[in-house]
Amino acid sequence: MLSSGTITPSTLSVKDLLWQIHWDRDRCTLCGRCTAVCPVQAIELGVHRKRTVQVPSLGDPGPAASSSSVYQVYHGIRQKTDPAYACVGCATCSLVCPNDCIMPYRSDEADKLRFHINRGGQPRYRGGRRNVPDSAAGGVLDRIKFIRISMLTDPALDAGRHEFELRTLLGRILPPEENLRIYREQGWIPPVREIYPLIIGSMSFGALSPNMWEGLQMGVAYLNEELGMPVRMCTGEGGCPPRLLKSRFLKYVILQIASGYFGWDEIIHSLPHMKEDPCAIEIKYGQGAKPGDGGLLMWYKVNKLIAAIRGVPAGVSLPSPPTHQTKYSIEEAVAKMIQSMYMAWGFRVPVYPKISGTSTALAVLNNLTRNPYAAGLSIDGEDGGTGAAYNVSMDHMGHPIASNLRDCYLNLVRLGKQNEIPLFAGGGIGKNGKLAANAAALIMLGASGIQTGKYMMQAAAGCVGSESDRCNICNIGLCPKGITSQDPRLYRRLDPEKVAERVVDVFLSFDTELKKIVAPLGRSTSLPIGMSDALGINDRDAAERLQIQYVV
Amino acid sequence: MCRLFAVTSEEPVSPMMAVRALDVMREGHDGSGVGLFLSDLGGPFEDLKGAPILSGIFSNEGLKRLDQYMMNLGFMTKYKMSIKVPKNPPPGVPRRDIYLIRAYEYPENWEGLSQGEIDQRLMMTRIQLRSMGEEKGDMIVYSFWPDVIMLKELGDPLTVAEYLRLDREELKARVIMAQGRQNTNYAINLYACHPFFIQGIATMTNGENTAFVPIREFLATRGFPGYIGYQSDSEVFTHILHFTLNRLGLSIEAYKHIITPLQDDDLEKHPDSPLLKQLKHSCRRLIIDGPNCVMGTLPDKTLFMVQDRKKLRPGVVGGRPGLYAMSSEMCGLDAAIPNRDKTRDFQPMHLDTAVIRPDRSEVTLCSQAEPLPLLH
Structure with missing residues (x-):
């Protein structure tokens, strides 16, 4: 800053930024990789002028009149302080630096940047997840312990060698008496899928790069066909590539329809060519990361391919409405939409709604219990992720999943319908890496299955996003790992085969960990849905709220 | 075990x-x-x-309440077996007033009821007696069935x-x-x-x-x-x-x-x-x-x-x-x-x-x- 320069309200120093780049001049080889790779151009070539004072030695008879100041130029990098170019902390510069001489560090105090990321009156929007820097301490799910260990009164089981059947059901299940009656009368029994309880949650083709999507699909196919694990993946709202729609692999896919109906032209047109029915249809009414807000694919990511699959022009932002526009009441929304979807596949495919966690979830659930077609309810808690949303929605809107799910389950128990409408829970499961423990806790609180998205991105593709506002630029298609980018120069960094391998790794290790949890509880024959007597927590209020044991 | x-x-x-x-x-x-x-x-x-038999443990007060209740329903005692026990029970066994095993005649107004209805009523009678007993701690009822x-x-x-x-x-x-x-x-x-x-x-x-x-x-x-x-x-x-x-x-x-x-x-x-x-x-x-x-x-x-x-x-x-x-x-x-x-x-x-x-x-x-x- 020159003394004659101008200071504007948004003039920030490096100190004011959330992420500060530390660069070591001595080790830098000036290769330029960091500046080339930075997704947000936060660093640029810096030409620095420097004065060194050279004092002649006492015996030096040189001309006394010459100055002792020597001006030198050296090259390096400079961090930009313009809010538009603020470092996002992705550390891709460190990844590519041959000499480990560059690294972003988080500011030691609350940044000032946050007051300025709304230039032009546009509030901040981003991708990623809710920023809760203290989340490492562990949310409620992380703190739940499994306390009913089989000791002497019954033997604990051998997680490694015992037989386990850890499957769940997706679909409307009739009460036993009615089920048998209709079976005898050869009437219509709602379709039910037996699936693995961990589902890859809805991430759209468009939100994810083609390589990421392909990798996930290949991993899912391998798990099903080679390992016999009936893992399913939901498409999100972005349609489905026609080749997949017409392939036998469609049966591993849950197709999502949301308020923008993106991709459904293609799906409807593919119907006569489908060799297999999809696993299920998910009607998205809400998303945990941005409840009450529609899906959003920003223009950066709408290239020709995405535009073709979604049936829209390229290069325009695709905001889905917050609600399905043709509906005005829950009775209509649920009944009509669910039934039309059933009809499209000849009543052979389960159809269920997905809502964001909300205190009104019970009202939705009660309505579903009276609709004989509703095949389940998926609830997405506040810690769910997104490809693009307003920061305020992500950080402040929504309902934690644990109590929302528990309330819904206990309500079903009161109605005696706990086996009839399976509840699926998502939103921040495994956000601290404890995927199996979180999933098992939710299952024992009453979930029939778990949906996870961010964990898959982190574990299967190396997403660097975090709850401390790191990276989170999924929305603008500049993902440094190529996970959420639609630019081939970026997404070619991601090898789909390697993603598929990691997906398989994740599911196999999850399966072992889940067994390591349920086996000591003496459970192997069925998934311990609602086995709340096994749960305890060292927080009296949480214990009371979730109706589990308080243990200290 | x-x-x-x-x-x-x-x-x-x-x-x-x-x-x-x-x-x-x-x-x-x-x-x-x-x-x-x-x-x-x-x-x-x-x-x-065919006669339903009531089995349970009763205190003297409980027995009175039982008799009153059964009479009101119209049940008549047909046969009763009394288990008389010595004054002092052996160690570990609580002292009880009456171990009751009693066969009843069905109430007259149950005549003509379907078997399903009779089964239901017998069960409801047992449940009612059980809950009366739990209220005052004077009756324990195990079964009421022919x-x-x-x-x-x-x-x-x-x-x-x-x-x-x-x-x-x-x-x-x-x-x-x-x-x-x-x-x-x-x-x-x-x-x-x-x-x-x-x-x-x-x-x-x-x-x-x-x-x-x-x-x-x-x-x-x-x-x-x-x-x-x-x-x-x-x-x-x-x-x-x-x-x-x-x-x-x-x-x-x-x-x-x-x-x-x-x-x-x-x-x-x-x-x-x-x-x-x-x-x-x-x-x-x-x-x-x-x-x-x-x-x-x-x-x-x-x-x-x-x-x-x-x-x-x-x-x-x-x-x-x-x-x-x-x-x-x-x-x-x-x-x-x-x-x-x-x-x-x-x-x-x-x-x-x-x-x-x-x-x-x-x-x-x-x-x-x-x-x-x-x-x-």
């Missing part, structure tokens, strides 16, 4: 036979209680086959049996189930003592039921007033059986398909696979996760034994035509029926249901892999 013994005999036998078998197996139980179920009765009750006597008490089984003089002629029966040990997993409570009874169906179990809570929640929300209690995790086995037989209209062969359904690969191969898949789905909450050995009696006096999927509990069936017994330990069976062809003994495994029909001619084995009898 509980010790279980059940016997079915052409000739009425004394419950002491079962209690002695429990005593032989005492190594494995802590002598904290005994439960008895007697049916297909001999002695004086043989002539009262041709069924039940007795449960705290203490060592043999000591209790001698104290109550169970070797008496009136208590001889052709079907007897006995369980030794109070439930120690939960609070000591006579309602937590096996066998459990509902509408002619009785079962007893050893082992822990790890899926207890979800099963209890499911049964308790079926809208059936008899699905109450659950002081023990084993009571759900009785109610699941009742649900299978009475609510689903299935036979005993289907019971195992409800509590431990076949795994998917085996299910695919089963001749009744479409039906069994439906059962597996809609009765998912009734899947037990063991380890358990369940023995029970059906309303037609059929005796059966099943194991859970893990088969981590012992259980053996043996005997000869006319006299068969089931025992949780081999030594119990040896003590009760020493003269039998031991090569014919059978220990049901994870797919088996061992059934002894009322004709007591043989032990029928039914594997889960076999076709089910036709649905009616």
